[in-house]
Each structure stands twice: as C-alpha cells, then as structure tokens.
Amino acid sequence: MNFWTPTWDDWGSGRDDSTMPWYAKYDFVETYDWNQDNDTFTLRWRDDFDGALDETRWYRSENWTFDSNSSTFMKNHVYTEDGNLVLKMDKTLSPEPPAPEPPAPEPEEPEECEASEYMPDYNTISFGRPCNRNHDRSPCTDCTNFNCYQSWDSYDPNGFLGNSGQCRCLPDALTQPAEDYTYGVKALKNFEGQCRKKCTECRFSWPQDDPLQWQSENLEARCMPALSVPKDPTWDYNNTDYSDPYA
Numbered sequence: 155m156n157f158w159t160p161t162w163d164d165w166g167s168g169r170d171d172s173t174m175p176w177y178a179k180y181d182f183v184e185t186y187d188w189n190q191d192n193d194t195f196t197l198r199w200r201d202d203f204d205g206a207l208d209e210t211r212w213y214r215s216e217n218w219t220f221d222s223n224s225s226t227f228m229k230n231h232v233y234t235e236d237g238n239l240v241l242k243m244d245k246t247l248s249p250e251p252p253a254p255e256p257p258a259p260e261p262e263e264p265e266e267c268e269a270s271e272y273m274p275d276y277n278t279i280s281f282g283r284p285c286n287r288n289h290d291r292s293p294c295t296d297c298t299n300f301n302c303y304q305s306w307d308s309y310d311p312n313g314f315l316g317n318s319g320q321c322r323c324l325p326d327a328l329t330q331p332a333e334d335y336t337y338g339v340k341a342l343k344n345f346e347g348q349c350r351k352k353c354t355e356c357r358f359s360w361p362q363d364d365p366l367q368w369q370s371e372n373l374e375a376r377c378m379p380a381l382s383v384p385k386d387p388t389w390d391y392n393n394t395d396y397s398d399p400y401a
Contacts, residue, residue, distance in 0.1 A: 155180070157241035158225040166224065175244035183239070203234045278308040283374075284348055285321035297323035335359040337378040338368055338385050346375040353377030357384055 157178040160166040182202045186195040201211060215227035231242040233251040242248065282304040285291050294302035307318035341349065341356040349356035355378040360370035378384065 155183075155241070156227065157243055158219075158223050158227070159243070161222045161224050171245060175242055175248075177243070178241040180239040181237070201239075202237060203239045204237050205234070207232070207234050207239070279305050279322065280308045280313070281305045281322070281324055282314050289321050291321045293321050294323050332377060332379045333382070334362055335376060336362050336367065336385055337376070337382055340384070341375040348374055348376045355380075 157176075159169065180203070182200060184200045185198045187198050188195055199211070201208060207214075212232075214229040214232040216229040217226060219226045225243060228247055230248050230250050231244065233240050233242075235251070285294070285299070285302045285304055289304070291299060291302050301324045302321050303324045304314040305320060305322040306312075306314050306316055310316040310318045313319065337357040337359045339358055341358060344353070344356045346356060356375055357378045358368070358373060359376045359378070360367055360373050364370040364372060
C-alpha cells in the first residue's frame with residue numbers, strides 16, 4: 155500500500171500542497187489465500203492496528219521513490235494511531251512518532267471455583283421408590299429387598315428411566331427410624347410399600363416434620379412400630395372400598 159502524487163497532469167494536477175499534511179488511514183487490513191481448486195478464499199490474518207505497527211507483516215520504505223512520482227516514501231510517515239494505520243504526506247520530514255499506547259489487556263477469565271457445599275455435586279445419586287420383583291435387584295446384594303430402591307445419577311433428567319437408572323441399596327443417611335414417621339391408614343395388604351411381609355402392622359406413613367402429611371411426596375406404606383399409635387384409627391373403618399386412602 156502507498157500514498158503518493160503522480161507527475162502527470164490528468165491525475166496529479168490541481169492539488170494545493172499548502173493544505174498539507176495529508177493522511178490516508180486504514181481501520182483494518184485482511185489478507186486471504188485463494189484456493190484455485192474450489193474458487194474460495196481463506197483468511198490468513200487480520201490487522202486492526204491496535205498497537206505498534208507489526209514489522210513482521212509490514213515493511214516501511216525509507217527515502218525511496220520511483221519514476222513519475224513527486225513524493226518520496228519516508229519511514230517516519232508510516233505509523234499507527236488510534237487503532238488506524240496512518241500514511242502521512244507532508245512537505246517536511248516528521249520525526250519518528252512515539253509508540254502508541256498498548257491496548258488495554260483483555261479481562262481475565264474468572265478462575266473456576268473449587269467444589270464446595272454450595273455447588274451441586276454431579277456425582278451424587280438420587281433415590282426414588284423401592285424396587286419390586288419386576289426390577290433387577292442384583293445390585294442390592296449388600297442389603298435386603300427392604301432397602302433396595304430405584305436410583306439414578308442426580309444430573310440425569312430422565313431419572314430412573316435414564317441410562318443411569320438402577321436399583322441400589324438405600325444409604326443409611328437416607329433412612330429414618332420408624333419412630334420418625336406419622337402413621338395413618340392401614341395398608342390393605344401386608345406386603346405393600348416397604349412392609350414386604352416383615353411387620354404385623356403395615357400402614358401408610360409420612361415424615362413427622364412434613365406439613366403436607368398424607369399429601370407428602372414421601373408417603374409410603376411402612377411397618378409401624380409396636381408401641382406407636384396411628385394418627386386416626388377411624389380411617390381404617392372408612393376405607394372399605396379398597397381405594398387409595400389419600401387419592
């Protein structure tokens with residue numbers, strides 16, 4: 155690229171050099187490689203001139219001209235300023251312009267936070283309802299069927315039906331003592347829910363601190379301890395139609 159004045163009249167006449175200096179400014183320059191096989195262009199590099207002139211890409215001529223050119227190219231008249239490449243034309247030689255201020259550094263990406271109790275642990279397991287005889291309970295060899303539950307990776311949006319779903323032994327941290335539940339209506343059969351024929355009093359129950367009570371998501375048939383009393387024994391007599399007592 156250059157900025158010069160020809161000596162022939164049909165191009166170079168009529169200019170008033172008293173208005174110098176004159177400037178040609180470039181906001182950016184892109185160079186491309188042409189692929190002859192498919193007639194496409196691929197970007198090789200782009201220069202936005204945000205810092206000092208990249209001398210590995212650009213060569214500034216010094217005290218050089220050619221025939222029919224009334225200008226002489228001088229190195230000091232090529233520089234970057236305000237994000238532009240500047241070609242300056244003047245009747246007097248300018249001193250070497252000062253180096254431009256370097257561009258402001260890009261903001262650093264925030265460091266990743268270390269895992270803490272405030273961040274989700276994607277290695278955790280979620281548990282659902284107990285596994286029954288139709289499920290593969292072979293992973294529950296370390297526990298009885300009473301504590302064998304549907305489970306899945308917590309991040310799996312498909313839950314037990316997802317690829318991570320399988321039966322697992324319910325961890326001790328997820329089990330509550332039987333005394334921590336409130337017991338309601340008696341189950342119609344002694345093997346419903348968690349009872350599995352292991353108790354004499356099988357009743358639907360929910361955690362004592364659950365304000366939803368029989369509408370709790372944790373409503374389940376459980377063995378009621380021998381010394382416990384159901385919330386309302388009359389419910390048993392009103393449930394003669396064998397329907398879901400909490401529907």
